[in-house]
Amino acid sequence: xxxxxxxxxxxxxxxxxxxxxxxxxxxxxxxxxxxxxxxxxxxxxxxxxxxxxxxxxxxxxxxxxxxxxxxxxxxxxxxxxxxxxxxxxxxxxxxxxxxxxxxxxxxxxxxxxxxxxxxxxxxxxxxxxxxxxxxxxxxxxxxxxxxxxxxxxxxxxxxxxxxxxxxxxxxxxxxxxxxxxxxxxxxxxxxxxxxxxxxxxxxxxxxxxxxxxxxxxxxxxxxxxxxxxxxxxxxxxxxxxxxxxxxxxxxxxxxxxxxxxxxxxxxxxxxxxxxxxxxxxxxxxxxxxxxxxxxxxxxxxxxxxxxxxxxxxxxxxxxxxxxxxxxxxxxxxxxxxxxxxxxxxxxxxxxxxxxxxxxxxxxxxxxxxxxxxxxxxxxxxxxxxxxxxxxxxxxxxxxxxxxxxxxxxxxxxxxxxxxxxxxxxxxxxxxxxxxxxxxxxxxxxxxxxxxxxxxxxxxxxxxxxxxxxxxxxxxxxxxxxxxxxxxxxxxxxxxxxxxxxxxxxxxxxxxxxxxxxxxxxxxxxxxxxxxxxxxxxxxxxxxxxxxxxxxxxxxxxxxxxxxxxxxxxxxxxxxxxxxxxxxxxxxxxxxx
Amino acid sequence: xxxxxxxxxxxxxxxxxxxxxxxxxxxxxxxxxxxxxxxxxxxxxxxxxxxxxxxxxxxxxxxxxxxxxxxxxxxxxxxxxxxxxxxxxxxxxxxxxxxxxxxxxxxxxxxxxxxxxxxxxxxxxxxxxxxxxxxxxxxxxxxxxxxxxxxxxxxxxxxx
Numbered sequence: 001x002x003x004x005x006x007x008x009x010x011x012x013x014x015x016x017x018x019x020x021x022x023x024x025x026x027x028x029x030x031x032x033x034x035x036x037x038x039x040x041x042x043x044x045x046x047x048x049x050x051x052x053x054x055x056x057x058x059x060x061x062x063x064x065x066x067x068x069x070x071x072x073x074x075x076x077x078x079x080x081x082x083x084x085x086x087x088x089x090x091x092x093x094x095x096x097x098x099x100x101x102x103x104x105x106x107x108x109x110x111x112x113x114x115x116x117x118x119x120x121x122x123x124x125x126x127x128x129x130x131x132x133x134x135x136x137x138x139x140x141x142x143x144x145x146x147x148x149x150x151x152x153x154x155x156x157x158x159x160x161x162x163x164x165x166x167x168x169x170x171x172x173x174x175x176x177x178x179x180x181x182x183x184x185x186x187x188x189x190x191x192x193x194x195x196x197x198x199x200x201x202x203x204x205x206x207x208x209x210x211x212x213x214x215x216x217x218x219x220x221x222x223x224x225x226x227x228x229x230x231x232x233x234x235x236x237x238x239x240x241x242x243x244x245x246x247x248x249x250x251x252x253x254x255x256x257x258x259x260x261x262x263x264x265x266x267x268x269x270x271x272x273x274x275x276x277x278x279x280x281x282x283x284x285x286x287x288x289x290x291x292x293x294x295x296x297x298x299x300x301x302x303x304x305x306x307x308x309x310x311x312x313x314x315x316x317x318x319x320x321x322x323x324x325x326x327x328x329x330x331x332x333x334x335x336x337x338x339x340x341x342x343x344x345x346x347x348x349x350x351x352x353x354x355x356x357x358x359x360x361x362x363x364x365x366x367x368x369x370x371x372x373x374x375x376x377x378x379x380x381x382x383x384x385x386x387x388x389x390x391x392x393x394x395x396x397x398x399x400x401x402x403x404x405x406x407x408x409x410x411x412x413x414x415x416x417x418x419x420x421x422x423x424x425x426x427x428x429x430x431x432x433x434x435x436x437x438x439x440x441x442x443x444x445x446x447x448x449x450x451x452x453x454x455x456x457x458x459x460x461x462x463x464x465x466x467x468x469x470x471x472x473x474x475x476x477x478x479x480x481x482x483x484x485x486x487x488x489x490x491x492x493x494x495x496x497x498x499x500x501x502x503x504x505x506x507x508x509x510x511x512x513x514x515x516x517x518x519x520x521x522x523x524x525x526x527x528x529x530x531x532x533x534x535x536x537x538x539x540x541x542x543x544x545x546x547x548x549x550x551x552x553x554x555x556x557x558x559x560x561x562x563x564x565x566x567x568x569x570x571x572x573x574x575x576x577x578x579x580x581x582x583x584x585x586x587x588x589x590x591x592x
Numbered sequence: 593x594x595x596x597x598x599x600x601x602x603x604x605x606x607x608x609x610x611x612x613x614x615x616x617x618x619x620x621x622x623x624x625x626x627x628x629x630x631x632x633x634x635x636x637x638x639x640x641x642x643x644x645x646x647x648x649x650x651x652x653x654x655x656x657x658x659x660x661x662x663x664x665x666x667x668x669x670x671x672x673x674x675x676x677x678x679x680x681x682x683x684x685x686x687x688x689x690x691x692x693x694x695x696x697x698x699x700x701x702x703x704x705x706x707x708x709x710x711x712x713x714x715x716x717x718x719x720x721x722x723x724x725x726x727x728x729x730x731x732x733x734x735x736x737x738x739x740x741x742x743x744x745x746x747x748x749x750x751x752x
Contacts, residue, residue: 509618510596513721517694557697558713558714
């Protein structure tokens with residue numbers, strides 16, 4: 001019966017007229033069919049996607065058992081879409097129909113039920129025309145109500161009137177307007193204006209909505225109210241899955257947003273449009289939960305409200321029905337105002353840019369060197385690279401990381417050190433290989449202190465590969481060493497033959513103020529010496545990652561053993577250090 | 593490596609003549625406690641018999657790592673170790689600055705000669721980290737290199 005009712009709604013929407021034996025319209029003639037077939041036609045004619053098998057178990061039609069629910073909720077001031085939700089109507093299409101039309105149809109549905117009730121409690125003395133008409137109805141069912149000019153208007157029962165009056169034009173007592181005004185084209189325009197003015201680059205979007213916690217309270221109150229009513233009427237009320245507010249909202253608003261923005265909605269999208277709704281008028285409605293379930297509400301940090309959405313939901317799970325009914329009207333009362341859409345914000349997921357950098361200055365820290373608010377050295381590797389990336393990608397902020405670090409006074413030569421830059425909330429995300437090359441050139445032209453290569457976009461996972469390098473890979477260095485006592489070529493030649501020299505290094509004094517005291521064992525794989533004069537020689541070394549080279553040379557008060565001093569039986573010091581290579585094969589080398 | 597250290601001196605600690613100490617303060621505020629050149633233990637002819645980090649029944653500076661932070665906090669006159677020489681003399685080495693004891697030099701236990709041969713580097717006694725707030729003030733009770741040299745000059749002139 002009721003599937004037919006809904007079909008009627010749709011068929012009349014697209015220009016069909018009901019006649020005795022079937023339906024006539026511009027698309028042709030459809031003979032009167034049972035609910036099943038009409039349902040299928042409905043799908044075909046309106047071009048809607050057939051419902052997936054995974055739809056809600058309870059079906060997309062209003063049945064007899066839904067009447068008291070519709071009655072109760074409409075008279076309490078619930079909007080038509082919320083009414084459909086509570087009747088477990090799962091057809092997304094229906095929610096997208098204009099709410100005025102849905103309201104009219106629900107009223108018709110009630111009117112029909114009203115008449116049905118009338119037949120039951122009718123007295124024997126019926127005017128003959130009425131009797132005929134009623135019998136006619138009994139035969140044909142609800143679909144006859146629109147017979148052209150056939151049936152005069154039946155007086156509606158009092159409750160029927162209240163139902164229509166209560167809901168028409170009022171703010172919904174359950175969704176506080178979310179499924180009303182905030183589904184309209186005006187709001188969609190408002191959101192899209194915000195998105196367009198924020199000037200982001202995106203190919204899809206995810207729309208996330210933050211609802212005020214009292215909506216959960218009201219939802220529960222409506223459900224309890226319905227449950228009570230059904231119990232009073234002695235009707236069964238199974239705990240079917242009521243359509244969630246957020247889900248229904250997304251059914252309605254996604255297609256509209258998608259059309260305006262020109263891109264599809266995608267749950268996995270990196271571009272997020274978020275709206276925060278608030279309803280200050282009813283904020284205190286959650287407070288009774290604190291007395292009923294005090295341990296759900298921990299003391300607030302930073303003067304923020306204790307009544308967070310999570311806390312409220314937790315309390316609602318715990319509170320007993322009787323307690324809830326005592327403290328809160330079920331179904332809930334109508335509010336005066338709509339919700340406010342507080343913030344409409346856009347956020348793009350982070351992008352990652354990787355590359356390798358060379359450092360040619362002996363006076364440049366990797367990260368800004370600031371003590372007590374005072375900058376000790378001008379600029380840094382990080383800043384020289386990020387300046388250009390931030391401008392091009394138009395990001396809010398960045399996170400710089402690299403495969404190990406070097407001191408201020410150490411140069412990085414060879415292929416350079418791998419680094420990765422996370423750009424947070426970038427406005428621009430699409431760059432061709434050509435554009436990246438140009439960006440790389442711009443960075444290189446702007447400074448002689450650093451140079452970058454292999455600049456490319458990478459995924460978040462790729463960063464893990466870089467950090468692997470820090471622990472596992474080898475590095476090669478070139479050190480300029482001074483000795484106090486004179487040396488001859490023969491005195492240092494033996495160094496070249498030492499392989500896999502094992503070092504015991506205590507945490508160097510120069511970093512002891514910020515690192516814990518520890519002993520680390522490290523390997524010097526190979527060495528190659530270059531005699532310069534009686535007090536100087538150059539040493540090339542290949543070492544395990546994490547070896548402190550300077551301390552290996554001067555010994556750090558004997559806390560690194562062995563060291564060059566102990567090996568040569570002299571006092572040695574390091575004058576210059578260069579990183580010759582960082583042996584990590586990431587990021588991929590790019591052809592020039 | 594010593595270029596990063598500033599030298600501070602404390603002469604005649606606890607009134608004992610010539611028992612001078614030199615504190616090497618790194619620019620990162622880490623301090624290395626060493627014997628100053630004038631210290632009796634560094635004069636020719638002295639042989640070190642024993643170095644003992646056990647300064648009392650309950651406290652051994654070697655056990656430093658195990659105990660909590662509070663036990664490792666030193667005052668200026670906290671003893672670090674006791675050194676006895678073969679001529680029967682006993683010397684106590686004091687912290688000279690307030691702060692947290694990071695480590696004592698175990699190399700001199702196995703090789704006491706190190707203390708005499710390289711007192712300012714490998715023969716150091718201990719490493720102490722002053723509190724961040726006190727890092728500047730700790731040197732107030734100590735002498736700069738120049739001031740110490742004046743003390744040395746005075747000693748020489750009064751001796752002769």
